[in-house]
Amino acid sequence: MNGANMEADARTTDLNTPTQRARGSTADADIHIEVRNLNAFYGSIQALKNINLEVPRRQITVIMGPSGCGKSTLLKTFNRFLELTDGARITGEVLLDGQDIYGSQVDETEVRKRVGLLAQRPSALPMSIYENVAYGMHIHRLKRNRREYKDSVRHYLEIAGLWEEVHKRLHDPATSLSIGQQQRLCLARGLAVEPEIILGDEPTSALDPISSQNIERRLLDLKKDYTTVIVTHTLRQAKRLADFVVYMYLGEVIESGPAGEVFNQPKHERTRAYLEGQF
Amino acid sequence: MITKRWSRRRITEAFVKGMMFISLALVAASLGVILWTVIIRGLPALTWDMVTQTPKGGYYMGKAGGVLNAIIGSLYLAGGGTAMALLFSLPIALYLETYLGDSTWGRYVRLSLDVLWGIPSIVYGAFGFTLMLAIGLRASLLAGIIVLSLLELPIMVRAMDEVIRRMPVDLEQAALALGSTKLEVALRVVTRQMLPGIVTAILLAFGRGIGDAASVLFTAGYTDRIPTSLLRPTASLPLAVFFQLATPYPEVQRRGYASALILTIIVLIVSLGSRWMSSRLNKYTVK
Amino acid sequence: MEDRNGIFKSKSLVLAEGRLQTRPSADGRARADRNARRAFSIITMLPVLLIAVISVALIWRAWPVVGDQPLSKTIFGVAWRPEEGSFGFWPFITGTAWVTMVGMLLAVFPCIMVSLYLSEYAHTATRSLAKPVLDLLAAIPPVVYGVWGLLAIVPFVEHVLAPFAKRWLGAVPILAVNQPTGFSILAGGIVLAVMVAPFIISVLYEIFATVPDDLRHASLAVGATRWQTIRSVVIPRVLPGIVAGVVLGASRALGETIAVLMVIGNVAKVPSSVFDPAYPLPALIANNYGDMMSIPLYDAALLGAALVLLVVILFFNMASTLVLQQLLGRQWT
Secondary structure (H helix, E strand, C coil): CCCCCCCHHHHHHHHCCCCCCCCCCCCCCCEEEEHHHHHEEEEEEEEEEEEEEECCCCCCEEEEECCCCCCCHHHHHHCCHHHHHCCEEEEEEEEEEECCCCCCCCHHHHHHHHHEEEEECCCCCCCCCHHHHHHHHCCCCCCCCHHHHHHHHHHHHCCCCCCCHCCCCCEEEEEHHHHHHHHHHHHHHHHHCCCCCECCCCCCCCCHHHHHHHHHHHHHCCCCCCCEEEEECCHHHHHCCCCHHHHHCCEEEEEEEEEHHHHCCCCCCHHHHCCCCCC | CCCCCCCCCHHHHHHHHHHHHHHHHHHHHHHHHHHHHHHHHHHHHHHHHHHHHCCCCCHCCCCCCCCCCHHHHHHHHHHHHHHHHHHHHHHHHHHHHHHCCCHHHHHHHHHHHHHHHHHHHHHHHHHHHHHHHCCCCCCHHHHHHHHHHHHHHHHHHHHHHHHCCCCHHHHHHHHHCCCCHHHHHHHHHHHHHHHHHHHHHHHHHHHHHHHHCCHHHCCCCCCCCCCCCCCCCCHHHHHHHHHHHCCCHHHHHHHHHHHHHHHHHHHHHHHHHHHHHHHHHHHHHHC | CCCCCCCCHHHHHHHHHHHHCCHHHHHHHHHHHHHHHHHHHCCCCHHHHHHHHHHHHHHHHHHHHHHHHHHHHHHCCCCCCHHCEEECHHHHHHHHHHHHHHHHHHHHHHHHHHHHHHHHHHCHHHHHHHHHHHHHHHHHHHHHHHHHHHHHHHHHHHHHHHHHHHHCCCCCCHHHCCCCCCCCCHHHHHHHHHHHHHHHHHHHHHHHHHCCCHHHHHHHCCCCCHHHHHHHHHHHHHHHHHHHHHHHHHHHHHCCHHHHHHCCCCCCCCCCCCCECCCCCCHHHHHHHHCCCCCCCCHHHHHHHHHHHHHHHHHHHHHHHHHHHHEEEEEEE
């Protein structure tokens, strides 16, 4: 799926050791996204304060924290969705493989192709199931003929765990699916443009427990090929999924690190308070 | 890597945006051009006499006078028509919202209002004419007022309905919970909350009524005098413009432009005034 | 909206809720409430009645002309000689059709572009600037549009468009220049286009606004451009609404009287080119109302024209309103 950075595989085991990596090395193949001095504003309200963060490659990073702490805002800066809100702006840098995605020469639609988003509420496009999955591929003209499109649609529906349920009715409207199925459809749709990163903005909070479990399983399966960043407001989900944890409070990153460390030996008082369920 | 390329997608996007800007410019420019034309041609002939005098003998051939008859006539026509429309519109709007809600009858009424809204003023005028024949009313201020009120009714109800619908349900519930009857809620709470909306609706309808020619053509007649009786014909600004433009005398035609300018100014005042008023009255409303 | 016709429908139920006996003042208020309700409900019948009354009145008064000559002669006849009792509506029907079509053709594309821009691209600041502009355009009285048409558009057609068409587009029959003045269908169409534009733009904008942002975001998230999103997601979703909005705009254009009358030339001939003058139905009625009572059957004929207008507009109106009501919810601006 992702041709570049084969060396990262050899070093994946390093990421789980307790030693913190040195900051500032953007050429480090282990870091997929690096955030430098990021501030985000909605008009005059500051939503993110001086964020510095490194997101490791091919791991599930979970951003957690109480409501309103800026988790979704931070997530939206990764795929340049923040600017869709009127009056939103940022200062600082978000580096994808060393390149600032907010650079003046950067095409935001290309960024969004490389950084996929799974939203909280599944939004099936007003088309058939097949066309939903094929949509992104058509937009970017990723395949050459109908045969390739058909094969790809099947492939991604299988990855999303939806093929068995829909292969007999690919041309039915996507809205005829249940909400859990729609979310898997959105996953297939997002994967079809071959992103390197999957973002999830509370991707299971609108789903029933079984569908939630399904999505979580998919994400865990996809970990080996994609860097995943999930926002969740459920501590339990964070614990189930995370390899790397970012804890946020009131627009700042309080603490970040490998999951084992942060959950068991948090360094900050605030983190500890959150983990103990104080708020 | 992820740099801007002149791909087909981006070119299409730029092209479409260009088309949009041109269209936007066209629309905005139209407003400018219309106002500009009316001001440039009308201002020179807009004398104090125009606004303060009625047409004297030979006015339509270039002699002295003004269009005071039409100004006053229009104000009476639109004022009367708006008042009469208000008399019926407010009950209808309140009843629709308070009692009918989504019922079948309510839907019929709303559909009828939408249909009435779409009927052009010439048809209202023609209908008014048949009405006049039927009840033996001659071309008069009263006939004009009646027809204008019919024309303005759907406009007013729709504008009011828009506002009533936006009213927070909790407000109504709170009032009802205190033991008010529905009527009391309607009159005291809803109306006050809706006041800016009602005022806007009134002014909107008034602006429409004062500018309309086709409906008063049949029904209000025309006269060079300031109207003093409901049963006598009355002049109106739109018709004054029309008749002055129809003469072969450039002098009179220029006065026609001035009359059009007067009408435009009145409508602008009403339109801007309604904005100002609604923002002022919004102080008391619950958001 | 909530069901208000539930528990509060029955007054006795309210009384039973918490009061053991009715107090005089409560009773008075209840009676006022009942009376008001009755009065209001009667008044609310007015709109429905009005449509019926208008239709019946026009049919009744137009009947003599309809009954006097075969219907085909009335509709398709080209001879309009009231003194002889000959009423052929065809020139006027075609005149109306031509000017409305030209107006709509000119208006549709820019209006769609503007409403798409306002809905999909514009910042809140731009939108709040656009609203007053559109409101103002909509508030300008028709007669003022007519004055503008006379002063600006007729000369424009005469001195710019017609010579251009004559020189370069002479081969196209509907663009043939057959008369020297600017009083033409084209002038009428241009004025009409500007007049109905604010209306169409606001209806279309409302329509586009019904598309939830989630859908747009879903498309943008896979890297689509705004235009791709509009083309593939927004427009397909509301296509019936777009059509309905345009049809509604056309029905408004059909009925516009004064402004068109002042620039279209008022010549009762079936047009063959957009540079020809024409005589739309509303103009026919407006121009001749003075003679209505002096020539037999004239009033019936003119009211018949009004009836034709009413029927066509009613039809367009109801069809598009039903579609729009469905898309926009109960009622719309």
